[in-house]
Amino acid sequence: MNITIKDISENIGVSLTTVSRVLSGVAEKYRISAKTASRVLAEAERLGYVPNQAAVNLRLKKSFSIGLILPSLANPFFSTIASVVNKVLQPKGYSLLVLDCDDDETAEVEAVNHLISRNIDGVLMIPSGKNKVHIEKLLKLNLPVVFVDRYFKELPISFVSTNHFEGAYAMVEYLISCGHKRIACIQGKHHVMSNEERVHGYKEAISKNKLNYEYVGGNSFTMEDGYLETKLLLQQREKPTAIFALSDTILLGVLKALKEDGYDVPTDMSVVSFDNSIYLDYLSCPVTSISQPISEISQMSIRLLLDKVDKKGKEDTLPEKQEVLISPAVIYRKSVKEVV
Amino acid sequence: MNITIKDISENIGVSLTTVSRVLSGVAEKYRISAKTASRVLAEAERLGYVPNQAAVNLRLKKSFSIGLILPSLANPFFSTIASVVNKVLQPKGYSLLVLDCDDDETAEVEAVNHLISRNIDGVLMIPSGKNKVHIEKLLKLNLPVVFVDRYFKELPISFVSTNHFEGAYAMVEYLISCGHKRIACIQGKHHVMSNEERVHGYKEAISKNKLNYEYVGGNSFTMEDGYLETKLLLQQREKPTAIFALSDTILLGVLKALKEDGYDVPTDMSVVSFDNSIYLDYLSCPVTSISQPISEISQMSIRLLLDKVDKKGKEDTLPEKQEVLISPAVIYRKSVKEVV
DNA sequence: GTGAAAGCGCTAACAA
DNA sequence: TTGTTAGCGCTTTCAC
Numbered sequence: 001m002n003i004t005i006k007d008i009s010e011n012i013g014v015s016l017t018t019v020s021r022v023l024s025g026v027a028e029k030y031r032i033s034a035k036t037a038s039r040v041l042a043e044a045e046r047l048g049y050v051p052n053q054a055a056v057n058l059r060l061k062k063s064f065s066i067g068l069i070l071p072s073l074a075n076p077f078f079s080t081i082a083s084v085v086n087k088v089l090q091p092k093g094y095s096l097l098v099l100d101c102d103d104d105e106t107a108e109v110e111a112v113n114h115l116i117s118r119n120i121d122g123v124l125m126i127p128s129g130k131n132k133v134h135i136e137k138l139l140k141l142n143l144p145v146v147f148v149d150r151y152f153k154e155l156p157i158s159f160v161s162t163n164h165f166e167g168a169y170a171m172v173e174y175l176i177s178c179g180h181k182r183i184a185c186i187q188g189k190h191h192v193m194s195n196e197e198r199v200h201g202y203k204e205a206i207s208k209n210k211l212n213y214e215y216v217g218g219n220s221f222t223m224e225d226g227y228l229e230t231k232l233l234l235q236q237r238e239k240p241t242a243i244f245a246l247s248d249t250i251l252l253g254v255l256k257a258l259k260e261d262g263y264d265v266p267t268d269m270s271v272v273s274f275d276n277s278i279y280l281d282y283l284s285c286p287v288t289s290i291s292q293p294i295s296e297i298s299q300m301s302i303r304l305l306l307d308k309v310d311k312k313g314k315e316d317t318l319p320e321k322q323e324v325l326i327s328p329a330v331i332y333r334k335s336v337k338e339v340v
Numbered sequence: 341m342n343i344t345i346k347d348i349s350e351n352i353g354v355s356l357t358t359v360s361r362v363l364s365g366v367a368e369k370y371r372i373s374a375k376t377a378s379r380v381l382a383e384a385e386r387l388g389y390v391p392n393q394a395a396v397n398l399r400l401k402k403s404f405s406i407g408l409i410l411p412s413l414a415n416p417f418f419s420t421i422a423s424v425v426n427k428v429l430q431p432k433g434y435s436l437l438v439l440d441c442d443d444d445e446t447a448e449v450e451a452v453n454h455l456i457s458r459n460i461d462g463v464l465m466i467p468s469g470k471n472k473v474h475i476e477k478l479l480k481l482n483l484p485v486v487f488v489d490r491y492f493k494e495l496p497i498s499f500v501s502t503n504h505f506e507g508a509y510a511m512v513e514y515l516i517s518c519g520h521k522r523i524a525c526i527q528g529k530h531h532v533m534s535n536e537e538r539v540h541g542y543k544e545a546i547s548k549n550k551l552n553y554e555y556v557g558g559n560s561f562t563m564e565d566g567y568l569e570t571k572l573l574l575q576q577r578e579k580p581t582a583i584f585a586l587s588d589t590i591l592l593g594v595l596k597a598l599k600e601d602g603y604d605v606p607t608d609m610s611v612v613s614f615d616n617s618i619y620l621d622y623l624s625c626p627v628t629s630i631s632q633p634i635s636e637i638s639q640m641s642i643r644l645l646l647d648k649v650d651k652k653g654k655e656d657t658l659p660e661k662q663e664v665l666i667s668p669a670v671i672y673r674k675s676v677k678e679v680v
Numbered sequence: 681g682t683g684a685a686a687g688c689g690c691t692a693a694c695a696a
Numbered sequence: 697t698t699g700t701t702a703g704c705g706c707t708t709t710c711a712c
Binding site (some may be wrong): 013015016017018021031032033036055057058059067074114 | 697699700703704706
Binding site (some may be wrong): 398401 | 687
């Protein structure tokens with residue numbers, strides 16, 4: 001039914017080997033006559049031959065596919081990573097298997113098993129939690145792995161990420177420089193590394209500046225959670241003068257709650273966020289935010305991974321661990337009021 | 341290096357066949373003794389056995405993977421589709437191969453070839469243009485294909501989509517009912533089916549209502565294009581009273597240009613859009629927009645596709661073509677002024 | 681109840 | 697310069 005090299009070889013009367021060699025571009029190397037080569041090529045073209053990757057995969061133990069494990073494709077931040085990665089991979093003939101874990105560690109373990117069974121050549125990963133036995137399994141199988149955006153410092157796995165701590169720290173310092181003394185923080189999912197780092201940055205800045213107000217609420221990178229937590233926050237006796245949403249999804253929820261309760265931004269409440277989504281400029285009050293160099297991060301990580309994949313088995317240089325931490329920038333807009 | 345059924349069979353002294361049968365869950369059928377079965381299972385567990393899909397694929401001519409060809413993962417609208425599709429596929433053990441064509445027809449042809457060589461079981465597709473020879477190639481190979489969001493009415497391929505024409509028509513009717521007589525439209529990429537339908541809906545509503553102003557600009561679903569086209573539009577002698585952006589990406593550009601040129605929405609210019617992105621509610625002026633039932637569309641399409649995949653070869657009922665067109669809804673906000 | 685052996689499509693070591 | 701053949705890991709027909 002499907003065309004195979006056997007069909008080609010029978011049709012023009014040369015061996016399977018010859019066909020295979022011509023089609024995989026090593027005709028020169030075996031000094032196959034130009035005539036034979038062109039006959040093979042012509043017949044392949046005529047029949048519409050497409051190589052069967054499963055067979056190649058089985059034989060070569062190489063699948064020309066990369067797995068991408070991420071917390072949620074529905075989140076524009078992660079889908080942008082997928083987009084960039086895909087754009088690097090496609091021209092090289094690699095497939096991208098995307099696995100969406102929905103921020104769930106169990107799903108992540110399954111994703112890893114799934115990828116192993118698919119003979120994946122390498123894994124790009126944005127881990128969803130603190131669990132790492134499944135990641136160690138990948139390591140044991142000698143599979144190249146690179147972390148993006150989130151990572152485990154203690155594992156011998158390269159990573160490329162924004163410096164989440166630094167970003168949050170810088171943002172809080174800025175708020176303080178504007179005179180704010182009561183700054184609340186609405187976080188995403190606990191135990192997620194990027195979230196912890198950001199919260200850590202927030203707390204560090206608070207304590208370094210000897211402020212005595214500290215408030216951290218929330219447990220999910222969603223608009224719903226941002227909304228609920230803000231409602232809760234606004235019922236506290238001692239209210240903040242500024243709210244730091246640790247993602248733009250959370251931010252939208254914060255803004256919704258603020259609007260409902262009649263708070264104007266920035267007059268009644270200053271608001272800042274992490275992610276710098278494209279639409280922040282157009283909000284009723286343009287929101288100051290931390291910009292992550294997402295495209296650069298994605299490109300670096302996939303290049304790093306492909307590098308490891310290519311090198312695998314070849315040179316005997318140990319696969320050194322690379323640690324790339326990129327400093328994010330604060331993008332100043334109009335959502336912070338000077339407090340006196 | 342990797343564990344195979346051979347390892348298991350040798351370790352416990354049963355045949356490959358038996359191991360295979362137990363592991364693929366047909367032990368009952370062959371009346372394999374419970375003892376043997378449990379020994380196999382135990383050893384597989386102990387060794388951390390993971391089946392090699394390439395081998396299964398080669399043998400069964402089934403890859404348990406589905407291809408998704410889309411115009412751009414960076415566009416939240418399409419990445420949401422990918423997310424939903426992925427969520428249906430993952431629990432069934434299917435892989436999702438995502439191919440981002442960057443709205444380019446050549447890339448789309450390559451994507452199709454790529455998928456064929458991967459022995460894909462079915463293809464979900466959001467076509468980027470008018471070209472369909474590569475799609476006919478899929479048909480010739482008897483591969484199940486389903487279109488989402490965009491489609492070719494003339495091909496014998498099922499589709500699930502928003503009724504783009506109807507959506508645009510309804511929106512323009514609404515604008516007219518508010519008294520607008522000069523309505524401009526900024527479109528996305530020409531020759532893209534969804535875009536053409538929307539433009540068609542716009543024009544139809546204009547002509548049915550005997551308005552004599554008609555303006556269609558733009559050629560890309562991007563913020564940049566929306567911006568440029570609006571700048572251009574605002575230089576025309578006869579200006580519109582309302583602008584219809586055919587996507588939310590375009591909308592952001594429109595808003596940027598409007599703001600720069602000192603137009604207030606809706607006082608100086610009414611604005612509406614297609615897509616109903618989550619952030620529209622929070623813009624300085626919340627924008628009235630067409631809401632596409634994206635999650636439903638995605639779910640229906642992948643279910644339809646899996647159905648075809650499962651049925652393939654089995655029943656001899658011809659694979660009937662399903663045409664699902666879902667009516668979108670206008671979500672009314674505050675960006676349209678009543679004109680008298 | 682269990683097993684031997686063929687074969688899916690491809691590559692590469694070895695032969696000629 | 698080209699061909700023969702073994703084998704990648706798995707399922708399945710046929711045999712016992």
